[in-house]
Amino acid sequence: MSDAAAEATSAALPRARTDWLPLALVPVLALAALPLVGDLSAWVTLTLAGLAMGMMIFLMASGLTLVFGLMDIINFGHGVFISLGAYATLIVLGPLAGWASADSVTLNLALLLLCIAVAMGLTAVVGAVFERVIVRPVYGSHLKQILVTMGGLIVAEQAIHAIWGASPIPIPLPETLRGAFVVGDVVMERYRVVAVGIGLFVFAAMQLLLNRTRIGLLIRAGVENPEMVEALGYRIRRLFVSVFVAGSALAGLGGVMWAFYRQTLTAGMGMDVMVLVFIVIIVGGLGSVGGCFVGSILVALVANYVGFLAPKLALVSNILVMALVLIWRPQGLFPVARR
Amino acid sequence: MRSTLLPPAGHDETRQRRGPVAWLLSSDPPRSWILSLVLLGIVACLVAAPFLFPGSQPLGTAAKICVFILLVASYDLLLGYTGIVSFAHTMFFGIGGYGIAIALERFGPSWESVAIGMVAALALSALLAAAIGLLSLRVRAIFFSMITLAVASAAAVLASQMSSVTGGEDGLSFQLPAELRPAFRPLAEPLFGITVNGRILAYYLIVAVTAVVFLLLLRIVNSPFGRVLQAIRENEFRAEALGYRVVAYRTVASVISALAATIAGGLMALWLRYNGPDTTLSFSIMIDILLMVVIGGMGTLYGAILGATLFVLAQSYLQVLMGAASEALAGIPLLPELVHPDRWLLWLGILFILSVYAFPGGIVGHLRKDPRP
Amino acid sequence: MAEGPADPLLRLEGVQTHIGPYHILHGIYFEVPAGELTMLLGRNGAGKTTTLRTIMGLWRASAGSILFDGRDIAALPTPDIARSGIAYVPESMGIFTDLTVRENIVLAARSGPVDKARLEWILGLFPALKRFWNLPAGHLSGGQKQMLAIARAIAEPRQLLLVDEPTKGLAPVMVRSMIEAFRALKAAGETILLVEQNFHAASQLGDNVIVMDDGLVVHSGAMSELVADKALQQRLLGLSLDAHQ
Numbered sequence: 001m002s003d004a005a006a007e008a009t010s011a012a013l014p015r016a017r018t019d020w021l022p023l024a025l026v027p028v029l030a031l032a033a034l035p036l037v038g039d040l041s042a043w044v045t046l047t048l049a050g051l052a053m054g055m056m057i058f059l060m061a062s063g064l065t066l067v068f069g070l071m072d073i074i075n076f077g078h079g080v081f082i083s084l085g086a087y088a089t090l091i092v093l094g095p096l097a098g099w100a101s102a103d104s105v106t107l108n109l110a111l112l113l114l115c116i117a118v119a120m121g122l123t124a125v126v127g128a129v130f131e132r133v134i135v136r137p138v139y140g141s142h143l144k145q146i147l148v149t150m151g152g153l154i155v156a157e158q159a160i161h162a163i164w165g166a167s168p169i170p171i172p173l174p175e176t177l178r179g180a181f182v183v184g185d186v187v188m189e190r191y192r193v194v195a196v197g198i199g200l201f202v203f204a205a206m207q208l209l210l211n212r213t214r215i216g217l218l219i220r221a222g223v224e225n226p227e228m229v230e231a232l233g234y235r236i237r238r239l240f241v242s243v244f245v246a247g248s249a250l251a252g253l254g255g256v257m258w259a260f261y262r263q264t265l266t267a268g269m270g271m272d273v274m275v276l277v278f279i280v281i282i283v284g285g286l287g288s289v290g291g292c293f294v295g296s297i298l299v300a301l302v303a304n305y306v307g308f309l310a311p312k313l314a315l316v317s318n319i320l321v322m323a324l325v326l327i328w329r330p331q332g333l334f335p336v337a338r339r
Numbered sequence: 340m341r342s343t344l345l346p347p348a349g350h351d352e353t354r355q356r357r358g359p360v361a362w363l364l365s366s367d368p369p370r371s372w373i374l375s376l377v378l379l380g381i382v383a384c385l386v387a388a389p390f391l392f393p394g395s396q397p398l399g400t401a402a403k404i405c406v407f408i409l410l411v412a413s414y415d416l417l418l419g420y421t422g423i424v425s426f427a428h429t430m431f432f433g434i435g436g437y438g439i440a441i442a443l444e445r446f447g448p449s450w451e452s453v454a455i456g457m458v459a460a461l462a463l464s465a466l467l468a469a470a471i472g473l474l475s476l477r478v479r480a481i482f483f484s485m486i487t488l489a490v491a492s493a494a495a496v497l498a499s500q501m502s503s504v505t506g507g508e509d510g511l512s513f514q515l516p517a518e519l520r521p522a523f524r525p526l527a528e529p530l531f532g533i534t535v536n537g538r539i540l541a542y543y544l545i546v547a548v549t550a551v552v553f554l555l556l557l558r559i560v561n562s563p564f565g566r567v568l569q570a571i572r573e574n575e576f577r578a579e580a581l582g583y584r585v586v587a588y589r590t591v592a593s594v595i596s597a598l599a600a601t602i603a604g605g606l607m608a609l610w611l612r613y614n615g616p617d618t619t620l621s622f623s624i625m626i627d628i629l630l631m632v633v634i635g636g637m638g639t640l641y642g643a644i645l646g647a648t649l650f651v652l653a654q655s656y657l658q659v660l661m662g663a664a665s666e667a668l669a670g671i672p673l674l675p676e677l678v679h680p681d682r683w684l685l686w687l688g689i690l691f692i693l694s695v696y697a698f699p700g701g702i703v704g705h706l707r708k709d710p711r712p
Numbered sequence: 713m714a715e716g717p718a719d720p721l722l723r724l725e726g727v728q729t730h731i732g733p734y735h736i737l738h739g740i741y742f743e744v745p746a747g748e749l750t751m752l753l754g755r756n757g758a759g760k761t762t763t764l765r766t767i768m769g770l771w772r773a774s775a776g777s778i779l780f781d782g783r784d785i786a787a788l789p790t791p792d793i794a795r796s797g798i799a800y801v802p803e804s805m806g807i808f809t810d811l812t813v814r815e816n817i818v819l820a821a822r823s824g825p826v827d828k829a830r831l832e833w834i835l836g837l838f839p840a841l842k843r844f845w846n847l848p849a850g851h852l853s854g855g856q857k858q859m860l861a862i863a864r865a866i867a868e869p870r871q872l873l874l875v876d877e878p879t880k881g882l883a884p885v886m887v888r889s890m891i892e893a894f895r896a897l898k899a900a901g902e903t904i905l906l907v908e909q910n911f912h913a914a915s916q917l918g919d920n921v922i923v924m925d926d927g928l929v930v931h932s933g934a935m936s937e938l939v940a941d942k943a944l945q946q947r948l949l950g951l952s953l954d955a956h957q
Contacts, residue, residue: 137696
């Protein structure tokens with residue numbers, strides 16, 4: 001860098017302050033729950049369950065929030081990709097059932113990764129078609145988007161019924177992923193640990209992409225002002241489609257993890273989890289990946305703690321979290337600046 | 340060339356020669372010969388249903404059509420005229436149903452109970468609709484839709500959990516007031532060959548209430564208030580800049596829409612003599628409403644009549660056709676599953692998507708060829 | 713209409729623009745000669761911003777042709793128009809507030825890293841940007857954002873700069889800096905089409921002037937001509953060019 005530019009970094013600058021407050025909510029919440037739960041090992045189990053669930057919801061929701069933030073498209077059919085991803089595991093489990101029952105970590109993990117790969121491939125392709133056929137004609141009209149993507153969801157769910165049948169299908173966890181690690185009094189389910197690992201990895205990868213690459217720069221700029229990005233000479237439409245496809249693939253990944261978590265497949269599972277996804281992206285702030293991450297963990301932790309402490313309230317705890325967050329920050333935890 | 344804020348008041352010419360029909364329809368006629376004929380046909384069949392189609396199943400279908408006409412029309416007020424996408428509509432439908440059910444179950448089968456139940460339900464709906472309106476209509480439209488989705492699912496959960504009050508998953512069964520029971524015979528002699536009993540009276544109660552509330556809604560959307568709603572739907576910022584308090588108008592529209600849906604819920608419960616989460620609160624009903632309002636024609640109110648009729652008839656009778664087709668196609672991979680009667684929603688969903696793209700005005704808009712804004 | 717010795721870099725012929733039901737531009741004809749600064753003046757609502765946006769393809773011209781360097785760009789999508797060598801600085805500046813100053817400029821340099829010498833020159837024109845180099849652009853003041861917007865437009869050499877009201881809302885000292893910056897750009901040989909309401913700034917910078925009213929061009933010619941003719945100024949703009957904003 002030249003002298004002039006080098007001077008820029010050395011001069012005394014006001015430090016850019018990251019918004020720590022929402023991030024702090026997570027550990028604060030977890031620690032606050034400890035005395036309420038009372039028992040350390042129970043708390044660890046609940047916290048881990050919450051983190052795992054949070055990661056999976058993050059995977060399912062991140063694509064949607066990015067698509068909305070960047071393209072201003074609301075895709076109520078996002079649940080399609082979750083369901084598809086989940087059912088895609090059947091494609092792999094059919095021929096490779098042996099890998100699931102084998103008592104080998106390598107084979108089991110390989111199986112999981114293969115399921116993920118197939119699911120993401122399938123949902124990426126379906127995502128591209130969905131964008132072209134269903135979404136693109138209704139760019140610009142939120143009302144039509146809501147209606148049309150809802151329609152897509154209905155049709156897709158029925159198609160799944162037609163192809164795979166209407167009854168729930170059980171999905172067995174691979175052998176070595178069953179059970180739990182036991183450390184003293186504390187029980188940590190193996191699959192949940194894997195889920196947390198995968199979730200963190202994906203989050204880190206997304207942050208790297210968004211903050212260190214030119215494409216990430218384009219996405220962040222596009223979320224704020226797509227028109228200006230075009231005026232700078234970038235064909236942002238192509239980027240849009242890629243982001244939509246990536247979002248669908250992420251949902252597919254989330255679907256696979258969710259399928260193994262629930263160990264059952266139902267055609268409506270994508271739709272069922274959509275309410276949670278919507279709550280999470282509202283809480284996080286539409287368009288913010290970081291917000292989605294924090295929001296998912298918060299909502300999942302609350303659901304687990306409340307499920308233990310006051311089971312009757314568990315199902316409405318999400319709404320309460322959403323209401324509280326919106327009262328504090330009406331645009332969500334990390335609102336994204338928009339033109 | 341400046342456009343005016345409000346869409347042109349419909350058919351000022353007809354104001355001069357305002358006959359009884361125009362007054363009844365609030366100067367908002369079907370405006371298409373085919374449409375008028377179809378609507379007349381539907382209305383005639385509904386009014387004469389007990390005599391034209393004897394039997395409990397056809398009568399049940401007719402009653403369901405009436406209830407859904409009202410429910411979908413109330414949703415059209417919100418979606419088609421005010422431009423709000425809410426997924427919480429079934430909540431108000433459910434409140435109406437539960438209001439009647441709880442009142443009749445607790446306080447005995449009398450007209451007083453019906454009145455208490457209905458009034459309580461209307462009050463609760465009005466309160467909730469106002470709360471949702473005032474709190475959520477300030478946020479972006481997307482937020483609002485998602486929030487209503489969350490609220491509706493919470494309502495469904497609450498209803499199944501508060502089993503002491505609502506009967507939980509099983510719902511509530513109850514007795515109707517004496518005049519509405521099948522054993523009641525107001526006329527000693529059969530009329531047109533049909534024995535008139537309390538069931539038929541119940542049916543005509545539903546038809547009458549539906550007609551009155553529908554015409555009221557028609558009056559409301561054609562009033563100055565209704566026109567401001569449409570202006571807000573077209574261009575919210577402009578309306579706000581011209582001094583109309585958008586949130587206030589939307590909230591009032593929400594409340595009116597919720598009240599009509601509540602009445603529909605009450606009627607449904609009265610007919611079924613039962614109310615449960617699956618008959619009123621389920622999300623699939625919400626989807627059905629969306630299908631009906633879009634296929635019928637958003638922003639027309641008449642679309643509700645067409646959409647509800649088409650949908651309920653298809654639900655009851657198309658499935659039979661599909662069943663036959665499915666058997667005929669047995670042996671071919673995948674096709675029999677696609678036309679299986681359980682998959683009728685698949686085809687309706689496709690029709691729905693096509694309607695949004697190709698027929699934004701729905702059937703009514705297509706018949707009219709110049710869809711109302 | 714004064715015809716320069718060379719072909720004009722930009723020429724609009726019969727350009728009309730409709731936005732929804734509104735007919736904004738009713739047939740625009742003007743030329744922008746290469747290497748000079750052309751001012752686009754006019755009252756509020758005359759259609760100046762619409763003209764710039766139409767050239768940039770952000771709003772589609774419903775009729776007419778826009779010839780840039782001989783090519784008709786009227787039907788091209790915005791990114792292609794930008795790539796053919798036109799840079800745009802909108803009235804709202806279009807700064808990406810979540811991105812740092814550095815990232816804003818990096819993004820503007822489409823073909824690769826910014827040329828060091830050029831960056832030196834730009835930072836010389838707008839020294840304030842140095843201080844906020846690694847901070848989110850949202851932290852900049854209004855005037856600094858304006859400078860960033862222009863810095864972005866010239867991060868890579870462009871044939872034509874379209875700038876919409878760069879001095880709007882700026883304090884007088886910032887307006888002076890802005891005028892100096894444009895003088896430097898002119899000296900470097902840039903072709904600029906500048907929309908301004910600040911007639912005083914306009915008269916100092918413009919080589920040529922185009923006046924618009926109600927979606928039509930009502931006058932075009934040399935700036936010196938307009939400056940000399942007070943009656944003409946009064947008639948066209950409603951006030952004299954000596955008046956400050």
